[in-house]
Amino acid sequence: MRETDLDDVFAEFERRTAPTFRPPGLAAAGRRVRDRRVRRRGLLAGVVALLLAGPGGAYALAGRGGDGNRPTPTPSPTASPPDDRPVRRTVTVPGVRGELRQLTFVDARxxxxxxxxCDPEDVGSTDCRRDLARTTDGGVTWRRMxxxxxxxxxxxxPESLLLLPTDDQQLTVAIGDRYLVTTDxxxxxxxxxxxxxxxxxxLATASRSGYLLRCPDDDRLSSHIPCARQRLMRVDGAAVPAQPPLDLAANADKSLVEGGDDRLWxxxxxxxxxxxxxxxxxxxxxxxLPTVAGAAGxxxxxxxxxxWLVSMNPESGTRLAGPKRVWALRGDRWQEQPGLPDDTFAAVAANDGVxxxxGVSGGGGYxxxxxxVDEPALGGRRRDGGEAFIARVLPDDTIVMSYPTGIVLGTGPGVDRSWTWLS
Structure with missing residues (x-):
């Protein structure tokens, strides 16, 4: 999990909730986001280089600068056996009014x-009620907190509540200039x-065991005091024995990931x-490990x-021109694999090599x-109805995909999963 700057979190939250839950006044914003992406995809087809604004600076074309011996990506979509239709659930909470603004899970249940x-166009309104709900059974029932x-x-x-869960008991609610925290x-x-x-x-913005990347001598999640370089730190203030041998410039494109085996990457x-x-x-x-040309995530x-390494930013879904390349770590070497479909929008790693x-048109697969392989419960990667805005995998191997109409949970091992739509 990446270290998170709260300013970026709020910006990302607004981007995701605008098309996902269609709050009043933001539907047009969602359409503009999709229109811009359509125009951008047309432009990418005719350019030879792509510059993306971001902390890492200029991105070069994925696929350029390879060793010339990489395998040609030739995977062809195949249909998996028909699955039962996914379970569909509407998030309803007794005693709660208003629009569903954010929905987040920490595990399958x-x-x-x-x-x-609240009216997002009416900042400072005194006629605004905000509510929180919790489920412990995978979204079958909800209880107001x-x-x-x-x-x-x-x-x-204009931001609504921003939910930063640590686990099923601990949650931070960011609102205005304060945090509301529950540990029970x-x-x-x-x-x-x-x-x-x-x-x-x-902890909600750190790795599993409490590591994060941030500016030293600044305890805030949102740092308004720039620093030349960030450091690997512990949320409890304990000293980190050794820094990773990398240039952690504050504006560099970097990520921190900790798997269930406690290895830090x-x-x-x-x-x-x-x-x-x-x-x-x-x-x-x-x-x-050896440096890889063309990798972005x-x-x-x-x-x-x-x-794995992939030739796209997996967290933002940024699509780079060229083939969607994949490298697997074998020992201490990166070994290139057959690539992802060219219309891939985002990819995340589940267990069992999956x-x-x-896809750019919504839907998805494995x-x-x-x-x-298409996942019929998601409609296949060419499903109409809009692209996925985020894909991630929870610590218990539950796959979460967010769409313009809600979120989808995929539970089970490997590619043998049950899917539940919540909206």
Missing amino acids: HGWASFDT VLPAVANEPTTT GGASFTEHQIDAPPRVTR VAVRNGNRMTVTVSDDGAVTWRK LLVSPDGTDV LAVT WVDGRY
């Missing part, structure tokens, strides 16, 4: 949802200033080249067994053993 009656009265006070920004499943909350996040909140992309370092002893020692399965893949 435990999730949080936020609702409000009573928020402190301060959650319904007028704010000076929503039974009670404590209030904290935005510039003094408690440990629970920092830090990746930095410099232009068209990505370098990954790994520690299997709690940051006491680091091992630098690091993927690690929840159990930590499988490690990559979950979404990449496994060098071949892509």
Whole structure:
């Protein structure tokens, strides 16, 4: 999991909720996002280089600068046996009014949802109610969690509640200039200033065992004091024995991932080249892996067994021109595999050597053993109705895909999964 800057989190939250839950006043914004992507895809087909604005600076074309011996991506979509239609559930909570704004799960059974009656165009409104709900059975039933009265006070920004879950009991609700934190499943909350996040909140943005990348001497999640370089740090303040041997410039495109086997992975992309370092002893020692030209994203399965590089940013779904390349880590070497379908929008790593893949037109499927297979329950990757805005895999290997009409949970091993639509 990447270290998160709260400013970026709020920006990403607005981007995701605009098309996902269609709050009042933001439907047009969602259409504009999709229209821009359609125009951008047409432009990418005719250019020879692509520059993407972001912390890593300029991205070169994926696929350029390879060794010339890479295998030609030739996987062809094949249909898997027909599955039962996915279960569809509407998120309804007794006593709660308003629109569903955010829906997030920490495992297959435990999730949080936020609702409000607020008009995003009416900043500072005094007639606005915000609610929180929790499920412990995969979204079958929901129970309202009573928020402190301060959650319904007028704010000076149009953002709704932002949910930052740590686990099924611990949750941070960011609202306005404060954090509301529960450590008992929503039974009670404590209030904290935005510039003094408690440990629970920092854990929500850190790796599994509490590592993160941030500016030194700055405890805030959203740092307004720039620094030249970030450092690998612990949320509890304990010293990290050794820093990864990489240039962690504050504006570099980098990621921190920790799998279920406790190995730490830090990746930095410099232009068209990505370098990954790994520690299997709690940051006491680091091992630098060969640099790979054309790679843009690091993927690690929840159990930590499988490690991949892909030629796209897997977290944002950024699509680069050219073939969608994949490299698997074999020992200490990266071995290129047959690529993903050319219309891949995003990919994430599940257990058992599986990559979950979404398409630019929505839907999705699996990449496994060098071949892509449609998932009928998702309509296949050419499904009409809009693209997926995010795909991720939870620590228990549950696949989560977010679509313009809600989120989809895929539970089970490998490609043998049951799917549940929640909206």
